[in-house]
Amino acid sequence: MPAMAQRVAAFGTTIFAAINSLARQHSAVNLGQGAPDFDAPPPVLEAAVRAVNSQLNQYAPNIGLPQAREAIALHAERFYGQRLTPEQVLITSGATEAMFAAILGLSDPNDEIIVFQPVYDSYVPNMRMAGVTPRYVNLYAPHWSFDPDELAAAFTPRTKAIIINTPHNPTGKCYSRQELEIIAELCLRHNVIAITDEVYEHITYDGTLHTRLATLHGMENRTLTISSLGKTFSATGWKIGWAMGAPELVESVNRAHQFITYSVATPLQAAAAAALAMPSEYFESLQAEYQRKRDWLLTMLRGAGFQPFTPQGGYFIMADWRGVAPEHVQDDVQFAEWLIREVGVASIPPSAFYRAEDKHRVAHLTRFAICKRDETLQAAADRLAAIRVSGD
Numbered sequence: 180m181p182a183m184a185q186r187v188a189a190f191g192t193t194i195f196a197a198i199n200s201l202a203r204q205h206s207a208v209n210l211g212q213g214a215p216d217f218d219a220p221p222p223v224l225e226a227a228v229r230a231v232n233s234q235l236n237q238y239a240p241n242i243g244l245p246q247a248r249e250a251i252a253l254h255a256e257r258f259y260g261q262r263l264t265p266e267q268v269l270i271t272s273g274a275t276e277a278m279f280a281a282i283l284g285l286s287d288p289n290d291e292i293i294v295f296q297p298v299y300d301s302y303v304p305n306m307r308m309a310g311v312t313p314r315y316v317n318l319y320a321p322h323w324s325f326d327p328d329e330l331a332a333a334f335t336p337r338t339k340a341i342i343i344n345t346p347h348n349p350t351g352k353c354y355s356r357q358e359l360e361i362i363a364e365l366c367l368r369h370n371v372i373a374i375t376d377e378v379y380e381h382i383t384y385d386g387t388l389h390t391r392l393a394t395l396h397g398m399e400n401r402t403l404t405i406s407s408l409g410k411t412f413s414a415t416g417w418k419i420g421w422a423m424g425a426p427e428l429v430e431s432v433n434r435a436h437q438f439i440t441y442s443v444a445t446p447l448q449a450a451a452a453a454a455l456a457m458p459s460e461y462f463e464s465l466q467a468e469y470q471r472k473r474d475w476l477l478t479m480l481r482g483a484g485f486q487p488f489t490p491q492g493g494y495f496i497m498a499d500w501r502g503v504a505p506e507h508v509q510d511d512v513q514f515a516e517w518l519i520r521e522v523g524v525a526s527i528p529p530s531a532f533y534r535a536e537d538k539h540r541v542a543h544l545t546r547f548a549i550c551k552r553d554e555t556l557q558a559a560a561d562r563l564a565a566i567r568v569s570g571d
């Protein structure tokens with residue numbers, strides 16, 4: 180009798196684990212997984228240490244530590260003018276658990292949830308585990324825009340929710356207000372809930388404004404907003420996330436959350452409260468630092484023969500590799516493997532964010548993470564620059 184359940188048998192290993200393992204094997208400079216190789220800001224680390232030393236080491240309330248929920252509500256008001264009570268905030272083990280609990284708590288087997296492709300890799304497996312059917316709407320290069328008619332056609336009587344990730348992983352797209360208005364209008368017309376994943380909310384470029392769908396007219400009570408601490412405070416390993424919105428939505432998510440993790444790391448929730456209250460200069464310097472790294476990496480990739488897309492936000496640059504690879508390299512998976520083995524740089528093949536029949540759409544692209552120290556980016560730059568030299 181096979182031990183593995185049917186439910187998970189088709190999943191395989193996540194692309195991030197697979198690429199990390201290959202990168203380690205070949206001592207590659209790792210621009211794959213979106214995790215900083217620098218530390219969280221000292222005041223955030225100090226707040227965690229203080230919390231550990233202040234007897235905050237037992238279970239937090241199931242919905243989350245009061246001061247952390249209050250800080251999350253205040254942050255929503257400070258940056259988006261959103262008015263939420265702390266009771267409308269649920270703290271989870273990262274955005275990842277928030278999304279799974281949201282899908283479990285808000286949809287039933289045979290319901291449909293609409294996602295945009297490329298789609299962050301955990302959403303569809305979450306749906307499969309919940310017995311929910313994904314409906315796919317494509318984002319088209321170069322601007323990763325969707326066709327409003329294709330989106331309208333994806334809504335059926337079984338549609339329960341739509342998931343929007345903005346700023347978007349892996350493309351760096353930031354949904355414009357106009358695009359969000361199209362989505363909002365369809366949600367209202369079909370009585371559908373929106374679940375947003377806004378983990379990169381504080382990382383945008385060239386003055387692009389992050390727009391929160393929950394703040395659009397009519398969406399306040401039908402949007403569940405998910406975000407987390409990891410990207411904004413360079414602490415991806417802490418896995419402190421949250422889901423917030425109308426009390427009925429949050430209560431539904433908590434029904435699932437209470438039986439997944441019950442509650443999450445208490446001292447880190449206390450540190451999250453301190454982090455979110457940091458002065459504006461912190462958020463501004465984070466933006467400025469990422470803007471500098473993004474600009475640098477774009478120039479560097481162009482110089483090495485790639486054709487990168489310019490991201491509006493997030494941790495990543497998608498780039499066309501066809502000007503760089505030898506002829507035997509046929510698709511993005513082969514390219515990522517070749518780049519690790521032969522060049523010593525790791526990136527992520529974006530077909531991992533597509534269903535099988537659509538993987539060809541990004542077979543000519545690869546995804547580089549920019550959330551790395553300058554030394555790391557320079558080491559990658561040196562290796563990538565060497566491709567052309569050795570190829571000439």
Ligand code: PMP
Nearest residue numbers: 213273274275299348407409420
């Ligand atoms: N959503 C998106 C779009 C992401 O890129 C990531 C990871 N980088 C996550 C969710 C996971 O967030 P967390 O670490 O808070 O679970």
Ligand code: GLN
Nearest residue numbers: 195196211212213214348
């Ligand atoms: N979100 C990160 C990325 O896209 C990876 C997180 C994970 O490994 N699950 O690179």
